[in-house]
Amino acid sequence: MMYRWLNGWLQMATWLRLCSFCGAALLLAMLLWGAWLRPIQQQQQQWEQQHQQQAQRYHQQLQLLRAMPALVALQQQTEQLEAQLASAISRSFSLSDLLHASGAVLEYWHPSGQGGELSLTLDWSQFIALLDYLSALQPTLLSSQFNLQREEQQLRLVMELTDEN
Structure with a gap:
């Protein structure tokens, strides 16, 4: 039975064989895209969304850090508060x-x-x-x-x- 199909296909006109071959290749390509490439593409989109969210969080945190005073200023402020506390404690x-x-x-x-x-x-x-x-x-x-x-x-x-x- 398989030989009959192959024999019938070989006896067809050249343009019909070319069209059927292209159709089969197209069908195979669609099956590959649906079964293999589409999930990979969806995974890539998820990763891109995660990357964008992380980049957005990073920029927000960076802005918060830039708005904070410098470490030296915080250390000076801490030393002043400690000195005030020590003097308040020593005065009681x-x-x-x-x-x-x-x-x-x-x-x-x-x-x-x-x-x-x-x-x-x-x-x-x-x-x-x-x-x-x-x-x-x-x-x-x-x-x-x-x-x-x-x-x-x-x-x-x-x-x-x-x-x-």
Whole structure:
């Protein structure tokens, strides 16, 4: 049966054989395009869309980065904020800092909700250092009661401190 078809095709006119050959080639090309090239083309289109989306995201991020201040400026700003924080922390009241700054000897400390009563033994230079420390505090501590007495070669200070806030 196959020979009959081939024999019939060979006996056709040349132009008919040429047309049938071109039709078969065209049909084969369409089948190849539909089965193999079309999916590849669709995949390529998806990749191009992904590439465009990524390029768009990249440009948006680049614009955001360009709008940000330089790293040096951020470091300077961070250092300034750290210095402000350190100075704010160092200015708050601390009994150990008070004793260290003045060099006084603590007799007793009775803290309360907003201050407390403090008794120290010190000399005049230590008393001046203590006043310097208290004057540098933020928030300021107020002394509602203050008693300074001489005891032999030393001074005895009893002071009631109250937070200004």
